[in-house]
Amino acid sequence: MPPRFKPKADSRFAAAQPAPGLAAHAAGFHSYLKAECGMAANSVAAYSRDLRRFLDWVARQPSRNVGPNAVTLEFLLEYQADLSDAGLAPSSVGRHLVSLKQFFRYLVLEEAATENPAELLDSPKLWDRLPAVLSPQKVEAFLDAPQAERGAGEVTEALILRDRATLALLYATGCRASEVVGLKVSDVRLGGGWARCLGKGNKERVVGLNPRCRAALEAYLADARPLLARDRPSVSGEGAPLLLSRTGRPLTRATVWDLVKKYAALAGCSSKVSPHTLRHSFATHMLAGGADLRALQELLGHASIRTTQVYTHVEHTRLKAVHAKHHPRG
Structure with missing residues (x-):
């Protein structure tokens, strides 16, 4: 990365530089994450x-005016202990430490600090937790739940169609909630x-729509969305x-x-x-149906295959079937 422009000490721009305190760099860190790191x-x-x-905790300390270069590993270890004493789960403590490492990395990049003491922090040991999943039967009951709703009026019927389409999208694509609400009309190819x-990270990917999802979307786009839009220019168009x-x-x-x-709740889940x-x-x-792990990684939008591998521990029925079929004493 090329060196950053720094105004001279006697420049009229120098007065606009942040004060020595840690809090003075918060706004710049926010902009850095959004503009340079491309984070969502x-x-x-x-x-x-x-x-x-972290800054609120620093403000409660005797040395609350500590600057970036005055922060030590011992100081950060005290904060880590405070997080644990507050009852945060190890995963939450680990996330806070990642944020600190990113913040001090930014300070070093901005030449506000000469080193990153947060890099020496060790995240707490995490237990491997398997994600909870619904059985295919429960998913069917869940996706059928909107049909059990009884509505009076066009708007209520339109909302039921929208809910069916929303639930179908979540399960058919494996998208996150934020990704589903971010979809545009032009993003869908029925x-x-x-x-x-x-x-x-604004990374684009292609996800599949199964027949059930396509049918739900077709009904929503034809009969529900035009009513909900009510000729609003801001929500019309591709x-x-x-x-x-x-x-x-x-x-x-x-x-x-x-x-x-x-x-x-309606489906009894x-x-x-x-x-x-x-x-x-x-x-x-998907894995139970024989999907390739690399393909699943792409569909889920995981940056690392290690994140996707957790599902190999959840879905063991296919592995058992393969073992029973091919092992000499299966």
């Missing part, structure tokens, strides 16, 4: 929240049976958001979570079911 909005918000917690999805709310605005991630919780449960179920069922 949710990731930027998470890193910023983690940094804010004839080809695929959609274009924008994932973490580049408009695919999924709309009752008021014709783009559907939000929080609303998708509420819909999943609602229909999970666990109260812990979330949009990510459908993503886990999609991946597990």
Whole structure:
């Protein structure tokens, strides 16, 4: 990376440089994550929240005006201990430490600090936790749940069609909730049976649409979306958001979570079911059907195959079948 421009000490721009305190660099760090690292909005918000917690903790310390070069490993270890004492799970503590490492990496890049003491922090040991999944039978009941709704009026019927399409999209594509609400009308190709999805880090990928999902989307686009849009110019056209709310605005991630919780209860599923449960179920069922792990990595948008490999531990029935078929004493 080329060296960054630094104004001279006597330049009129020098006065605009951040003060020595850590908090003075928070805004620049936020912009760095968004503009230079290309992180998604949710990731930027998470890193910023983690940094804010650290800065609030620093402000409560006797040496609250500590500058970037005065931070030591011992100082950061005290903060790590404070996170653990607050009852945070090891995974949450680890995420906070990652945010700190990224922040001090930024300070070094900006020449506000000469070294990154956070790189010496060790994340807490994590247990391997297997993701919860729904059985194919439970998924069927879940996807059928909107049909059990009884509505009066065109808008209510339109919302039922939208909910069916939303749930079908989550399971058919394995997309995250934020990725589903980010879909545009032009991203969906019903004839080809695929959609274009924008994932973490603004990475684009192609996901498949099964026949059930295509049918749900066709019904929604034909009979529901025009009613929800109500001739609003902002949500009309090919580049408009695919999924709309009752008021014709783009559907939000929080609303998708509420819909999943609602229909999970109607289908008799666990109260812990979330949009990510459908993503886990999609991946597990794909492997059970014989999908290639590398192909599944692409469909899920995982940067590393190691992230996808967790599903090989969840889906063991296919491995047992292969063993029984090919082992001499199977």
